[in-house]
Amino acid sequence: DQQVKQNSPSLSVQEGRISILNCDYTNSMFDYFLWYKKYPAEGPTFLISISSIKDKNEDGRFTVFLNKSAKHLSLHIVPSQPGDSAVYFCAASQQTGANNLFFGTGTRLTVIP
Amino acid sequence: ETGVTQTPRHLVMGMTNKKSLKCEQHLGHNAMYWYKQSAKKPLELMFVYSLEERVENNSVPSRFSPECPNSSHLFLHLHTLQPEDSALYLCASSQRPGGGARDTQYFGPGTRLTVL
Numbered sequence: 001d002q003q004v005k006q007n008s009p010s011l012s013v014q015e016g017r018i019s020i021l022n023c024d025y026t027n028s029m030f031d032y033f034l035w036y037k038k039y040p041a042e043g044p045t046f047l048i049s050i051s052s053i054k055d056k057n058e059d060g061r062f063t064v065f066l067n068k069s070a071k072h073l074s075l076h077i078v079p080s081q082p083g084d085s086a087v088y089f090c091a092a093s094q095q096t097g098a099n100n101l102f103f104g105t106g107t108r109l110t111v112i113p
Numbered sequence: 114e115t116g117v118t119q120t121p122r123h124l125v126m127g128m129t130n131k132k133s134l135k136c137e138q139h140l141g142h143n144a145m146y147w148y149k150q151s152a153k154k155p156l157e158l159m160f161v162y163s164l165e166e167r168v169e170n171n172s173v174p175s176r177f178s179p180e181c182p183n184s185s186h187l188f189l190h191l192h193t194l195q196p197e198d199s200a201l202y203l204c205a206s207s208q209r210p211g212g213g214a215r216d217t218q219y220f221g222p223g224t225r226l227t228v229l
Contacts, residue, residue, distance in 0.1 A: 002155060032215060043117065043203055043220030044156075089156070100169070101218070103155040 003027045004092050006104035014112050019077040021107050023090030026071065030092040034101070035064060035075050038087045047088070048075070080111045115139055117221035119204050125227045128194060134224045136187040136204030145187040146205040146218060147179060156203065162187060194228045201225050 005024045013019045023033075031052040036044035050057040050064045050073070057064050063076045077084055090104040117138045126132050138145065147159040161169035162181040176198075178190040187204055205218040 004155065036220075041122075041222060043205070043222045045220070046217045049215075049217075091156075100158055100171070101156075103157075105153060105155050 001026075002104075003030075004090055004102045004104040006088075006090055006107050008107050009105070010108040010110070012110045012112060013080045015082055016079045019075075019080045019084065019109055019111065021075040021077075021088050021090075021109065023073045023075075023104055024071060025073075025092050025102075027092070027094070027102075028071065029094040030102075032093050033064070033066060033073050034091045034093075035062075036089040036091060036103075038089065038106070044089055077109075080109075082111045082113050085109055085111045117204060117206055117219050119202075119221035119224050121224060122222065123225045123227075125229065126191070126194065127229050128196070130194075131190070131192040133191065134189040134202055134204075134226075136189075136221055138185055138187075138204075138206035138219070138221075140206055140208075140219060142206035142208050142219070143184055144207045144209065144216070145181060145184070146207075147187065147189050148203040148205065148220075149200050150203060150223075151197075151200040160189075191226075194226075196228050199226055199228045 003026050034049040035047040037047045038044040048059050048062050050066050066073045087106040087108045089106045091101045093101050120135045144163045148156045150156045159173045160179045165181045180188040201223045203223045204221040207216040207218045209216045
């Protein structure tokens, strides 16, 4: 059973607008969450992370929000740029068994110029 | 070469073949990983090596055999695979021995494997 879910396989956004990518998880023991970005023919690259002691982490145009009670996190990209078009993966882990990252299936973001 | 490289990028093999996937990291990292990504499924961790010792094996069938001769190289030896093993195989590395959740993993571009 998938412990990390990304229910939207794709998202299209106009350039300059906000992109919001969502992720839900089922394991309440997860305490660290990451977003990876993947371009075609390349491996995933780390984008931003958040620890469960925070509810928000910001890095430039990228902000991740964590709602522990809802077991939900989201990635906001503002403003969206065409170069942001990629597949975004959400991942989660817990302190114990720390080598294991649990990934979602990804959301393909298309930013329309 | 920089980062994490994988060869070959594409591989087609029959069920009776034996082949190997190669991963090399040029980052001076101490932990290396093999992941499998099947169509419409999430990435699944297969193996973790730390300082060339296998530290995790997520119940992977024995037809997949990893080898880590040194901290820069990781192989995945394949034999008598099944068509359902067709997938993208990704290698990753991270800095700290033992890896860990807070230890950012750097991925290679993957090998697209097709088993006929």
